[in-house]
Amino acid sequence: MKKTFMEDLPSLLGRQVKIAGWVHKVRALGGLVFIILRDCTGLCQVVVKGNPDLVKLARSLNMEDVIEVKGIVQRSRSRQFPVEVVAESISVLNRVIGGVPLDVTGAIEADLGTRLRYRVADLKRPRNLAIFRVQAELVDAFRRYLKERRFIEVHTPKIVVYATEGGAELFEVKYFENIAYLAQSPQIYKQMLVIAGFERVFEIGHAYRAEKHSTVRHLNEYVSLDIEMGFIEDENDLINFEEDLIKYMLQSVEENCSRELKLLGAEVTIPDRIPKLRFPEVKEILVEYYNLKEYEDAEDLDTRGEELITKYVQENYGVDMVFVDLFPLSSRPFYTMPYDEVYGRSFDLIFRGLEVSTGSQRIHQYELLRQMMIKKGLNPDDFKYYLEAFKQGAPPHGGFAIGAERMTMKLLGLCNIREASLFPRDRYRLEP
Amino acid sequence: MKKTFMEDLPSLLGRQVKIAGWVHKVRALGGLVFIILRDCTGLCQVVVKGNPDLVKLARSLNMEDVIEVKGIVQRSRSRQFPVEVVAESISVLNRVIGGVPLDVTGAIEADLGTRLRYRVADLKRPRNLAIFRVQAELVDAFRRYLKERRFIEVHTPKIVVYATEGGAELFEVKYFENIAYLAQSPQIYKQMLVIAGFERVFEIGHAYRAEKHSTVRHLNEYVSLDIEMGFIEDENDLINFEEDLIKYMLQSVEENCSRELKLLGAEVTIPDRIPKLRFPEVKEILVEYYNLKEYEDAEDLDTRGEELITKYVQENYGVDMVFVDLFPLSSRPFYTMPYDEVYGRSFDLIFRGLEVSTGSQRIHQYELLRQMMIKKGLNPDDFKYYLEAFKQGAPPHGGFAIGAERMTMKLLGLCNIREASLFPRDRYRLEP
Numbered sequence: 001m002k003k004t005f006m007e008d009l010p011s012l013l014g015r016q017v018k019i020a021g022w023v024h025k026v027r028a029l030g031g032l033v034f035i036i037l038r039d040c041t042g043l044c045q046v047v048v049k050g051n052p053d054l055v056k057l058a059r060s061l062n063m064e065d066v067i068e069v070k071g072i073v074q075r076s077r078s079r080q081f082p083v084e085v086v087a088e089s090i091s092v093l094n095r096v097i098g099g100v101p102l103d104v105t106g107a108i109e110a111d112l113g114t115r116l117r118y119r120v121a122d123l124k125r126p127r128n129l130a131i132f133r134v135q136a137e138l139v140d141a142f143r144r145y146l147k148e149r150r151f152i153e154v155h156t157p158k159i160v161v162y163a164t165e166g167g168a169e170l171f172e173v174k175y176f177e178n179i180a181y182l183a184q185s186p187q188i189y190k191q192m193l194v195i196a197g198f199e200r201v202f203e204i205g206h207a208y209r210a211e212k213h214s215t216v217r218h219l220n221e222y223v224s225l226d227i228e229m230g231f232i233e234d235e236n237d238l239i240n241f242e243e244d245l246i247k248y249m250l251q252s253v254e255e256n257c258s259r260e261l262k263l264l265g266a267e268v269t270i271p272d273r274i275p276k277l278r279f280p281e282v283k284e285i286l287v288e289y290y291n292l293k294e295y296e297d298a299e300d301l302d303t304r305g306e307e308l309i310t311k312y313v314q315e316n317y318g319v320d321m322v323f324v325d326l327f328p329l330s331s332r333p334f335y336t337m338p339y340d341e342v343y344g345r346s347f348d349l350i351f352r353g354l355e356v357s358t359g360s361q362r363i364h365q366y367e368l369l370r371q372m373m374i375k376k377g378l379n380p381d382d383f384k385y386y387l388e389a390f391k392q393g394a395p396p397h398g399g400f401a402i403g404a405e406r407m408t409m410k411l412l413g414l415c416n417i418r419e420a421s422l423f424p425r426d427r428y429r430l431e432p
Numbered sequence: 433m434k435k436t437f438m439e440d441l442p443s444l445l446g447r448q449v450k451i452a453g454w455v456h457k458v459r460a461l462g463g464l465v466f467i468i469l470r471d472c473t474g475l476c477q478v479v480v481k482g483n484p485d486l487v488k489l490a491r492s493l494n495m496e497d498v499i500e501v502k503g504i505v506q507r508s509r510s511r512q513f514p515v516e517v518v519a520e521s522i523s524v525l526n527r528v529i530g531g532v533p534l535d536v537t538g539a540i541e542a543d544l545g546t547r548l549r550y551r552v553a554d555l556k557r558p559r560n561l562a563i564f565r566v567q568a569e570l571v572d573a574f575r576r577y578l579k580e581r582r583f584i585e586v587h588t589p590k591i592v593v594y595a596t597e598g599g600a601e602l603f604e605v606k607y608f609e610n611i612a613y614l615a616q617s618p619q620i621y622k623q624m625l626v627i628a629g630f631e632r633v634f635e636i637g638h639a640y641r642a643e644k645h646s647t648v649r650h651l652n653e654y655v656s657l658d659i660e661m662g663f664i665e666d667e668n669d670l671i672n673f674e675e676d677l678i679k680y681m682l683q684s685v686e687e688n689c690s691r692e693l694k695l696l697g698a699e700v701t702i703p704d705r706i707p708k709l710r711f712p713e714v715k716e717i718l719v720e721y722y723n724l725k726e727y728e729d730a731e732d733l734d735t736r737g738e739e740l741i742t743k744y745v746q747e748n749y750g751v752d753m754v755f756v757d758l759f760p761l762s763s764r765p766f767y768t769m770p771y772d773e774v775y776g777r778s779f780d781l782i783f784r785g786l787e788v789s790t791g792s793q794r795i796h797q798y799e800l801l802r803q804m805m806i807k808k809g810l811n812p813d814d815f816k817y818y819l820e821a822f823k824q825g826a827p828p829h830g831g832f833a834i835g836a837e838r839m840t841m842k843l844l845g846l847c848n849i850r851e852a853s854l855f856p857r858d859r860y861r862l863e864p
Contacts, residue, residue: 199472385864432817
């Protein structure tokens with residue numbers, strides 16, 4: 001007999017089923033025992049009565065014991081559970097040893113440090129499964145949208161010799177007799193694939209930043225949703241493309257994760273249009289509107305700047321995200337296409353006070369790219385194969401990357417990005 | 433005006449379009465020039481005539497120059513191209529500098545070493561794009577199948593402190609003040625997620641093996657298609673599940689990649705049933721049927737064994753894949769569920785002479801797992817958080833992993849696994 005998932009029970013009234021999962025709660029009332037059983041689709045109430053051996057077994061169960069129940073599905077009088085299973089037999093598949101280190105029902109809160117140390121117990125809380133279901137939907141929506149637009153999914157190496165965002169903040173790998181690094185992004189490779197005629201590529205994979213700071217918004221290993229596309233006019237094509245993609249991703253979460261959103265107390269708002277501001281305008285807003293003279297010479301946006309510009313678009317456009325375009329070249333990587341002497345065709349998407357995505361038109365001309373490397377203090381010889389590719393027919397192109405954990409964090413109103421990573425890696429955390 | 437893809441042109445007869453791509457070939461016949469233009473969807477013939485400036489420009493084009501063409505779609509008299517575009521204007525978006533190091537049309541073959549060194553030029557060959565389209569379809573089919581069966585897509589860390597397949601063959605990472613490793617597989621994490629109540633998870637991600645040998649079937653960084661599921665009876669549930677999954681993946685390639693398969697001269701054969709043999713039977717076949725006495729004490733299958741058993745099922749079952757179950761525990765990792773004293777509930781899928789997938793039921797009992805670690809010479813203290821998880825309600829479970837590049841290689845009859853990796857990493861190759 002195949003296991004029935006909890007969420008399918010309401011359609012099986014009167015039928016015999018086998019369900020299996022974890023004992024979420026046990027409530028014994030004399031000869032009657034209620035077991036709340038949990039599987040990956042939800043909770044179910046199991047009623048045990050009549051048979052004294054079965055009642056005895058049910059009373060002996062501990063929270064998180066793993067059991068299998070055969071029984072009949074019937075309507076329930078409980079408010080929480082529309083149906084329940086009246087047990088005919090119970091098999092214990094595994095017993096918990098020495099108790100679970102955290103309260104799985106979520107009644108007793110633990111601090112994040114403890115939760116991450118005992119992450120398996122922590123992830124048992126239905127709230128956490130909901131977070132990662134939303135994340136999976138975001139990722140899947142990203143992929144569906146791109147596949148429909150003839151993007152090809154690719155997998156590029158994470159063991160590399162190239163630095164993409166500058167030479168610092170790389171994790172070193174001992175690669176046989178050589179030294180290599182973990183990729184900061186698939187930048188070099190997704191560009192080379194566009195040039196190789198793949199034209200439109202996307203990749204969902206890990207990216208690595210050996211940043212020493214420990215904040216609520218940084219991970220040292222994160223999931224990057226990357227795209228790169230050829231034959232764009234300029235970065236505005238990318239911004240418009242990303243606007244529609246982001247709206248599609250939000251819509252997908254709203255449509256397919258209503259149960260999860262409810263459980264998490266989160267609401268999705270889908271903007272009609274995402275406002276587009278230019279960096280000089282943003283600076284003006286910070287300096288003039290917020291009267292913060294210290295931003296007069298700013299060459300980048302800091303945390304406070306990102307938060308204030310979100311506040312500004314909330315008050316002036318009624319939305320909680322904004323594209324900021326034309327960042328100064330000084331704060332952007334070497335491959336950024338210049339807009340003029342000072343600014344680059346590079347943009348961020350800021351969502352509820354946090355940069356969740358960065359993109360740009362890239363330089364596609366060999367000589368200009370070489371010069372920009374030198375200007376940034378990089379040695380073109382260190383990028384030999386990458387640079388060579390630009391002699392072989394590079395179309396105008398560009399792309400962007402969305403941080404999966406950042407997007408999840410902001411969408412769900414989580415306070416710490418670690419909550420949006422199953423097993424986060426940070427400055428001090430390599431385990432579990 | 434938006435770029436039209438080559439494959440959409442046949443439905444736009446008589447219409448004005450903008451196409452863009454790479455100059456694949458140029459053929460000048462006096463005042464008439466034919467340009468074969470390539471984009472990610474295919475080739476198109478562009479006809480240039482009449483306007484002397486346009487003809488002059490067309491004659492000046494080099495292979496792989498990047499151009500944009502506006503013109504009218506009309507029926508073509510060429511056999512290869514059902515329609516052609518009569519150019520009204522041509523813009524050169526980028527010129528090739530100094531020629532492309534490899535012949536992109538595929539007329540002149542180069543050895544694989546040269547091809548991988550100049551990989552961007554090599555990937556321009558339509559044959560290569562076809563290989564990675566098939567790979568993308570395999571990956572996407574894998575994902576679709578699992579999503580429909582309530583598996584959750586997850587992303588687990590690749591920077592780890594645990595060895596899953598034994599201590600050797602790990603790449604070392606300098607992680608701030610600590611030493612970490614690149615994950616050999618998501619084994620530890622996908623199991624912990626099943627135990628955490630995610631119940632059914634899959635991951636598409638990189639796995640790392642610091643193997644020093646350099647063969648046509650090994651990569652040091654590869655894409656692993658991993659699943660893990662709870663509440664199985666034993667490994668047979670997994671074998672049957674994988675059989676259906678593999679058939680679905682092959683079917684998807686057959687249905688959605690007919691153009692690519694034709695270009696690659698590959699044929700997909702979908703077995704009605706994949707035969708299931710047990711390791712002792714396989715040994716018997718090698719010893720008795722093939723008269724190879726040296727396999728009498730074999731504890732694992734080697735390359736020749738995999739090839740012969742494929743030959744055997746081809747001759748006896750008319751199929752080119754086979755599951756081999758019950759491998760000796762001695763040749764399998766510590767987490768393998770024992771079948772008896774000697775054998776484990778662990779299986780391989782062998783496809784055209786190569787192991788493309790390995791799976792097993794896992795041990796879900798804390799004490800047994802601890803003992804097996806010690807038996808294999810591992811220190812349970814090194815697996816602290818993993819082992820702790822088994823005290824917290826581990827259901828019977830198991831899973832398997834499919835090597836994306838191996839599957840691609842065998843399906844398409846490629847001679848070297850490096851052809852199935854965009855930018856392969858091997859013993860001596862870190863670039864591009």
